[in-house]
């Protein structure tokens with residue numbers, strides 16, 4: 373990775389509420405360790421019932437969260453998804469489909485958990501979003 377690529381990722385990560393309280397060194401570590409993945413319009417990132425041990429942050433594009441034709445949420449830049457399977461080690465709770473070409477950061481379960489344990493604010497943000505989603509207000 374070039375310095376420019378790392379900087380670009382840091383700028384994206386800093387836009388994510390989830391990481392609002394990280395120290396500069398954490399952003400650089402994350403930028404060096406996350407994977408960047410691209411999806412075309414219509415591609416399915418995860419399906420209800422599948423095993424999942426990754427979480428995604430949206431750099432660019434729009435992702436629809438649904439169960440079949442039942443829409444749960446529409447997510448965009450700065451949002452994340454896939455946290456539920458990481459939290460309960462259960463199957464994916466919904467389908468996530470790309471609405472417009474998306475660039476995503478993919479984090480593995482161990483990376484997410486390490487961050488949550490080291491940064492209580494990351495855990496708090498994740499729990500807040502989880503609660504909103506479960507209450508149906510997100």
Ligand code: CMP
Pocket residue numbers: 418424437444445452453454455456457458463464465466467468505506508510
């Ligand atoms: P996970 O269950 O791992 O995979 C599907 C993801 O869709 C889930 O994590 C959440 O990130 C997201 N999701 C599930 N239900 C909702 C909801 N009601 N509102 C917003 N996002 C949701």
